[in-house]
Structures are given as structure tokens and as C-alpha cells.
Amino acid sequence: xxxxxxxxxxxxxxxxxxxxxxxxxxxxxxxxxxxxxxxxxxxxxxxxxxxxxxxxxxxxxxxxxxxxxxxxxxxxxxxxxxxxxxxxxxxxxxxxxxxxxxxxxxxxxxxxxxxxxxxxxxxxxxxxxxxxxxxxxxxxxxxxxxxxxxxxxxxxxxxxxxxxxxxxxxxxxxxxxxxxxxxxxxxxxxxxxxxxxxxxxxxxxxxxxxxxxxxxxxxxxxxxxxxxxxxxxxxxxxxxxxxxxxxxxxxxxxxxxxxxxxxxxxxxxxxxxxxxxxxxxxxxxxxxxxxxxxxxxxxxxxxxxxxxxxxxxxxxxxxxxxxxxxxxxxxxxxxxxxxxxxxxxxxxxxxxxxxxxxxxxxxxxxxxxxxxxxxxxxxxxxxxxxxxx
Numbered sequence: 001x002x003x004x005x006x007x008x009x010x011x012x013x014x015x016x017x018x019x020x021x022x023x024x025x026x027x028x029x030x031x032x033x034x035x036x037x038x039x040x041x042x043x044x045x046x047x048x049x050x051x052x053x054x055x056x057x058x059x060x061x062x063x064x065x066x067x068x069x070x071x072x073x074x075x076x077x078x079x080x081x082x083x084x085x086x087x088x089x090x091x092x093x094x095x096x097x098x099x100x101x102x103x104x105x106x107x108x109x110x111x112x113x114x115x116x117x118x119x120x121x122x123x124x125x126x127x128x129x130x131x132x133x134x135x136x137x138x139x140x141x142x143x144x145x146x147x148x149x150x151x152x153x154x155x156x157x158x159x160x161x162x163x164x165x166x167x168x169x170x171x172x173x174x175x176x177x178x179x180x181x182x183x184x185x186x187x188x189x190x191x192x193x194x195x196x197x198x199x200x201x202x203x204x205x206x207x208x209x210x211x212x213x214x215x216x217x218x219x220x221x222x223x224x225x226x227x228x229x230x231x232x233x234x235x236x237x238x239x240x241x242x243x244x245x246x247x248x249x250x251x252x253x254x255x256x257x258x259x260x261x262x263x264x265x266x267x268x269x270x271x272x273x274x275x276x277x278x279x280x281x282x283x284x285x286x287x288x289x290x291x292x293x294x295x296x297x298x299x300x301x302x303x304x305x306x307x308x309x310x311x312x313x314x315x316x317x318x319x320x321x322x323x324x325x326x327x328x329x330x331x332x333x334x335x336x337x338x339x340x341x342x343x344x345x346x347x348x349x350x351x352x353x354x355x356x357x358x359x360x361x362x363x364x365x366x367x368x369x370x371x372x373x374x375x376x377x378x379x380x381x382x383x384x385x386x387x388x389x
Contacts, residue, residue, distance in 0.1 A: 003118035007111035015137020045101030050331025052105025073169020076103035084158030124308035128253015206368030208329030214299030219338030241296035248300030272298035273362035
């Protein structure tokens, strides 16, 4: 329990990175630069986050868990402090994008790993809780950052974030000192199967296209609502998606434990397909919100189910290495998908084409997992609790 609580607390404070949109205008005003340059701050942070998840497994075993979590949290805090005192925008990139973004990826990846290893047999549920905590942080952080911005501008917001990160990292380290991961490491008796390049490529494709379908809608949720002349929903759309994202993370992790490591990876993209294609013709506010909730649920479920399924199939000791490679698909989707949706909107003047493309990507995701199963991913056809079905 202390390990899971520590991982969840760390994930929640690190989830604040996805509240960056509230910092756009304050940064633009503070440094008197174009919005494109300000937006690059978030893009660079996501790139650093993705690289850190990819390389994280190399450092996870080098330090004791408590010391590593403390180092990650203090590095993130230092990055926020550098951004707070930045005289120019490139120093914000150094502090917020590189240091905070990189520490974010390490903390997220390590939190997933220790939650899985400390709860053998319940990897999916544990990872779902960590992923949901990460999503919860992105829901809470905008409110707190907005308050700090109104009080003392960008500098106050970053100093407040730094203080929260320091307190959270100390608390997480203390929790981990009371628990031992040694037993969890030894009790990891999942089969150590090789991840061959072909299987890795198909799994990467499934994850990338699955989250891309969601990100195309999530990145333009308010715009989609406004384009349907449902302006009342524009402000509420991101909130609906965030809450359904959190719900999807919790439920999908549990399904990986109870049903099968791979079935949720097939079903969740199909929920996304139904939701995004329905969005293309939605005319009522209630149905719009239902479709957006479906997209958020699918996206949140996928980002929780993939690491959990990998841990189930390949063992939690190897999962951080394999998931680090697969996670680069999320980074690629994060850079391309929102831009693609915007590009298609500019060309057509509406979101229908983008939504149909998102639906096609969801179908590719589901088919990729079926192909992964046929290729022998996880030892053969779709599994039920680690056994063929």
C-alpha cells in the first residue's frame, strides 16, 4: 500500500505538466514572443518526457526507490525554479521543458513500474490507479496554477509548483522507506518472453494509432464543440474528457487483471471509433458530451491498459524496458495528431474529415493488436489471465 500511494502521489503532481495551456498567455506576455514559440515549450517538454520514459529503465535499478523518487522530484522542482527565474524564453525551455519534462517522464515510468512490482497479480489495477492519479493532476493543476497566476504571474505559478514538487517528493520518499520492493522483485514469476522486433513494431503501431485517434479529438475538443454551434459545450468539453479519461484509466487497469491482457487493447479503440465517427454528425449537446466522454474513456483506458498488459505478458521486471520503447508511439502521436486535426480543419473548414481519419486510426489500432496476438505476442492468441483463449 505505501508503494502504490507513493506512486500515485508522485503521478498526481507530475500530471500538472498537462495543464500547460493556462501558461500560454502569461508566457507570451512576459517575454513578448509569438505564440508559436511559447507553444514550443510544451512540445519540447513532451519530447523530453518521451525520451525519459524510453531511457528510464537504465536508471531504475541503479538507486534505491526512495532515493530515486526524491531525486526525480527535486529535479522537477529545480526545473520549475529555473523557469520561474528565467530572464528569457530559452531558459524556460531549459527549466520547464528539459528538467521538469525529463523528470516527469522518469517519475511517471518509475511510478508505473514500482506499482506493478509491488502488487503482483494486480498489475493492471495498480497501474490504472497511477495513470488515473496522473490524469487527476491535470484536472486539479489548472485551477491552482490559475490562482497563482492571478496572484503573482508566471513566476508565482512556477514557484508554487516547485514547492508542491518538493513536498510531494519528500513525502513519497518517506513512504517508500517504510516499504520494501525486494519481495515484489523476487515474486515476479511472470514468463520472461522475448519481445521480437516484429511484435514490437505491431504493438507500437497499435498504441500510436490508438492514442492518436484520441489526441486528435482531445486537442480540439473545444473547437469541435464550437464548430457544431454548441458554444455552451466549448468550456465544458475538456472537463468531460478529463473526467472520463480518469474513469477509463481505473476501469481498464482492472479489466486487464480480470479478463485478459489484450482484449481491452482491442475493445477500447473500437469505443473510440464509435465515438469519433458519431461526433462527425452530432447535433445535440447531450450527445456531443456522450461522444466526448467515449473518446476520453478510450484514451484513458489505453494509456493505462498498455503498460499493464505489457507487465502481465512480459513480467514487471522487463516491462519498463519494453514499455519505454512502445511509449515513443505516444510521443510521436502527441506531436502529429493535434497538428493533423488542425491541418485538416484548415483545409476543409470543418472537423468531419479529421474525425473520420481518427476513426480509421482507431480501427488500425484494434487490428494491430489482433495481429500482435496472431504473431505470438504474449505467447499466442489473445490471453485470459496469462493463458491462451
